Amino acid sequence: MFDFLKKKLNSVVSKIAEKVKGKEKVEREKKIKETREKKPSFAEKIIKKITEIEITEKTLDEVFEEMEIELLQADVAVEVIEKIKADMKKNLVGKNIKKSKLEQEIRESLRKTLYDAVNTPKIDLEEIVKNAKKNGKPALLVFLGFNGAGKTTTLAKVANWFLSKKYTCVFAAGDSFRAASIEQLEEHANKLKINIIKHQYGADPAAVIFDAVKHAQAKNIDVVLADTAGRAHTNKNLMDQLEKIVRVNKPDLKILVLDSMTGNDIINQCRMFDQSVGVDAIILTKNDVSNKGGSIISAAYVLKKPILFLGNGQEYKDLEEYRPEKIVNNLI
Ligand SMILES: Nc1nc2c(ncn2[C@@H]2O[C@H](COP(=O)(O)OP(=O)(O)OP(=O)(O)O)[C@@H](O)[C@H]2O)c(=O)[nH]1
Ligand SMILES: [Mg+2]
Structure with missing residues (x-):
């Protein structure tokens, strides 16, 4: 019963990851070039530092803008889309994430916000x-x-x-x-x-x-x-x-x-x-x-x-x- 939405949510995760990786690659190459030109001895340190990447608010805004219609088509209400976006911003923006863990972190954040959304009061x-x-x-x-x-x-x-x-x-x-x-x-x-x-x-x-x-x-x-x-x-x-x-x-x-x-x-x-x-x-x-x-x-x-x-x-x-x-x- 969840196939349709599952596909959409997985594309949210991969779109964020792709965007972040794409941007990061351009920035990393620029930094490496600048660093090598200035102080070659520092190059390795900097390269190490930038294997950690950062998700920006803009990236999340872009992904949710692209995905909004598709999530709405899966019957996800606007309020829920806004909540997911806000929670993911809170959890992910500004956090240094290891590149190898990027998808995992995005997935975890989405899981947390979804759990929050579906965890209704209980009646016995x-x-x-x-x-x-x-x-x-x-x-x-x-x-x-x-x-x-x-x-x-x-x-x-x-x-x-x-x-x-x-x-x-x-x-x-x-x-x-x-x-x-x-x-x-x-x-x-x-x-x-x-x-x-x-x-x-x-x-x-x-x-x-x-x-x-x-x-x-x-x-x-x-x-x-x-x-x-x-x-x-x-x-x-x-x-x-x-x-x-x-x-x-x-x-x-x-x-x-x-x-x-x-x-x-x-x-x-x-x-x-x-x-x-x-x-x-x-x-x-x-x-x-x-x-x-x-x-x-x-x-x-x-x-x-x-x-x-x-x-x-x-x-x-x-x-x-x-x-x-x-x-x-x-x-x-
Ligand atoms: N596939 C499927 N059909 C269901 C489900 N629940 C109910 N139905 C079907 O939906 C139709 C309407 O079900 P009813 O239980 O008569 O609905 P109702 O709300 O009592 O209808 P009214 O009394 O006319 O307002 C029936 O054909 C049910 O078999 C379900 O979970 N899955
Ligand atoms: Mg009836």
Whole structure:
């Protein structure tokens, strides 16, 4: 999923190295010539000194200017490009670097800044369930987001993840809006052998979720996973409905599901949902389809919300716990 961006980042490293080496060669030859003409005995000393080279601010500016469009095409947000550039300037400019270590140092600097960007705050899902249990309640997880982002599929994957850890789950069919949405969730419920609490189409989703929580409490079920209808933040009625779901049920976690294929628009989507109901955590889906990789970095850095999982396919198993180190290792 990171091939496209990986190529771009590697060209950032080699472009900086090439530029620095090119400039350095011209300057070194000039200095050697001048030194030999003046004081030949000093020549060797100077030559030794200038096997160490320096990266200038101008070189970095030039490389990032050349690479900006390509990084943007890989869905890396402008804010992230600026951060990488500023961090690399701070780490590399003015530092005497051994020529043999040039690429390694540039790579290391890029690795550090990328790690910083993708290292989002962490949330421990099991801790949330345990804390709710201490208060005699099930943990309520509400999945929300844009139409078709992958909410229902992701909810089922997360339920499967909980089942694998021996927690019990129940579904709340909180999407009573889209045709066939209840049947879609029922199908997952049957496959995973999980109960589903549903009302009629057109019913109030806040009430469906409320009933599911009551059911879980009565049956001592650990987790309620509530589906909701897909909505655009511009749809006032549906956004009001979401606010009501939250007001009535006070979820332990409002999980925004974002489709990586949407590129940088996921940043707008998150900001809008955050403003209206508050987003506690994010899951990014369809990373198996999007080969650009930049949207993960952009979402992590710009939104600074915990990322719980990455969705990597249509099967229940295609859910990967979010690990910043792994992302950086895949990139550079
Ligand atoms: N390749 C791939 N497909 C996915 C992934 N997650 C979801 N999908 C697919 O995306 C499509 C939409 O998924 P849903 O789970 O129905 O999305 P939704 O957000 O619930 O959609 P609405 O309820 O209509 O708003 C389905 O075909 C899913 O199989 C993923 O990580 N990778
Ligand atoms: Mg759905």
